[in-house]
Amino acid sequence: MRQSSLLTGVLRGYTLLLFVFVFAPIAFSVIFSFNSARFPTIPLESFTLHWYETIWADPDVWEALRNSVIVSLCTSVLATALGFATAYTDYRYNFRFKSAYLALVLLPPTIPLIIMALAMLAWFSKIGASGELWSIIIAHTVLAAPFAMAITRLRLNQMDKDLESAAWNLGASEWRAMREVIIPFCKPAIISAAFLTAAVSFDEFAIAWFVSGLNKTIPVLILEIVQGNIDPQVNAIGTFVFLVSITLVVAAQVFFSLRQSKGST
Amino acid sequence: MQIDHAQNNxxxxxxxxxxxxxxxxxxxxxxxxxxxxxxLFMVAMSFFLVKNYVMQETFVFDNWSKMFSRGYFRDSYFYTLFLATLSTISASLLAFPASFALAFKVSDSTRRWALFLLIIPFFTSYLVRIFSWYVILAESGVINGMLSTIGLGPYTMLNTKFGTVVGYMTLTLPLVVVLQTFSLANIDRNLVQAAHNLGCSPWRTVYTVIVPLAKTGLIVAALFCFILSFGDFVSPYYLGGSKPPTLPILIIDTTKSGQQWPRAAVIAVVMMATLITIAFAAITLAYRKRTSR
Structure with a gap:
């Protein structure tokens, strides 16, 4: 018995170490963004807001931020809508080639981003759409829609199948049942999907780098700064990026888990 | 058979x-x-030609024969395959004890919190996290700074395979732990208890009962890890020093500086073919019924 509790202790300690490993880069990025050393190391030098002042005064950062916000917002709306429509189709209908249909929808995140980036770059220049902000939006929507679809589909699983039929029997049209039964029921999932897809888009750098042309987003800007040399500015931008994406992902998870409290009747 | 529930009403x-x-x-x-x-266009593009910086939509095998005759392409291919395999084995082994602990040795609410936390980094700027590792692992970085206070080091960790794998782990470990934990947590506890009651030692229970039962999830987790590592260019470039370059780095070089999109497409198609083969093999393995003994 004592041996097994020792084992449990060791395993828990190991798990804690793994969490330290996973979150160390995020923590150090935040710490170094307030550290005055040009090349960050231990022991720390003095506290400074210099790097934040630098990026605050940099018009390139503002431009990239504007692009990132536009791209994330548009991707979020498009991917959530497409994801919802697909999840509903999967929930309600059976049809021939349905597995091909689902593969078509769910495969994009399993393709390496660098391959998607090259394919998108070539395709967009073929159809004359490269280097535009909306080419990034289109590509990100392909990438993010499966996440929205998965979240909404899980929510629909929680729904009593008779709920929709009951609405029809009471005389509601399919459209009205959709508006007054399905969509309200899925609302937490839809909000969750909107946050998560925004996060996916906000952090994506490979495709954005290839197809963006001159319209850099924040991750592309970071990629270009990092290619130069060590620049603690990156830690300041990085801290900001972490703050945004962690907020989005946490919000997505909070809304998603609402189903447990309210969903189970 | 699944019935279209709405059909009648x-x-x-x-x-x-x-x-x-x-x-x-x-x-x-x-x-x-x-x-x-x-x-599809990318596949077609691998047969195009570039003349005077203009792409011509032809159907020739020049890019294929050129790429396959280059030694660096072959080297790069096997190196990428090696790194992705190394990453997959490392991640699976490093994740397993933690997944095991999260599945069996903690309370339900702790597990929920742990999974909640692990999902965050998966969606959180990988690029910045790698830059952070760059600073941590550098010659005069955090780790060597700490080691020097006890008189050790400095050790070279950047531009090594170790650095690359640290990067891959940053990318894949959270996902692998989440997937492994799900598959382990879904195991029927009675079977584990039965093995225990029949006098099976803890270690033996792990590899004769638990691992086989969770096989599908464990393989799927490893497959995701392989795909992510195989296609990643950030870790081998910034932490591995790109010597030799991996296939994704080769795609970037060929596209960005060489302007040779068709040749980059050849690399991409070869990568896709490799991944499809490996995914197919892994899924077959994952869902194969256990042969009765």
Whole structure:
């Protein structure tokens, strides 16, 4: 018995170490963004807001931020809508080639981003759409829609199948049942999907780098700064990026888990 | 057989109605135009030619024969395969004790919190996290700074395979732990208890009962890890020093500086073919019924 509790202790300690490993880069990025050393190391030098002042005064950062916000917002709306429509189709209908249909929808995140980036770059220049902000939006929507679809589909699983039929029997049209039964029921999932897809888009750098042309987003800007040399500015931008994406992902998870409290009747 | 639950009650269920099409068609149109289209075009592009910096839509095998005759392409291919395999084995082994602990040795609420936390980094700027590792692992970085206070080091960790694998772990460990934990937590506890009652030692229970039962999830986790590592260019470039370059780095170099999109497409198609083969093998393995003994 004592041996097994020792084992449990060791395993828990190991798990804690793994969490330290996973979150160390995020923590150090935040710490170094307030550290005055040009090349960050231990022991720390003095506290400074210099790097934040630098990026605050940099018009390139503002431009990239504007692009990132536009791209994330548009991707979020498009991917959530497409994801919802697909999840509903999967929930309600059976049809021939349905597995091909689902593969078509769910495969994009399993393709390496660098391959998607090259394919998108070539395709967009073929159809004359490269280097535009909306080419990034289109590509990100392909990438993010499966996440929205998965979240909404899980929510629909929680729904009593008779709920929709009951609405029809009471005389509601399919459209009205959709508006007054399905969509309200899925609302937490839809909000969750909107946050998560925004996060996916906000952090994506490979495709954005290839197809963006001159319209850099924040991750592309970071990629270009990092290619130069060590620049603690990156830690300041990085801290900001972490703050945004962690907020989005946490919000997505909070809304998603609402189903447990309210969903189970 | 699954039954279309709405068939009997739906107002207009029989014919292919506007309502159904409204929800079904958008994603088909979107993915055909912007997912299947680009990928097929990329395959076609691998047969194009570039003359005077202009791409000509031909059908020749020049790019293929050029790429396959280059030693660096072959080297790069096997090196990438090696790194991705190393990453997959490392991640699977490093994740397993933690997944095991999260599945069996903690309370339900701790597990929920742990999974909640692990999902965050998966969606959180990988690029910045790698830059952070760059600073941590550098010659005069955090780790060597700490080690020097006890008189050790400095050790070279950047531009090594170790650095690359640290990067891969940053990318893949959270996901692998989440997937492994799900598959372990879904195991029927009675079977584990039975093994225990029959006097099976803890270690033996792990590899004769638990691992086989969780096999599908463990393999799927490893497969995701392989795909992510195989396609990643950030870790081998910034932490591994790109010597030799991996296939994704080769795609970037060929596209960005060489302007040789068709040759980059050859690399991409070879990568896709490799991944499809490996995914197929892994899935077959994952879902194969256990042979009765």
């Amino acid at each position: 739906a107002p207009t269920a029989r014919r292919m109605d506007l309502f159904a099409l409204t929800w079904r068609m958008p994603i088909i149109v979107w993915q055909v135009l912007f997912f299947v289209g680009p990928l």
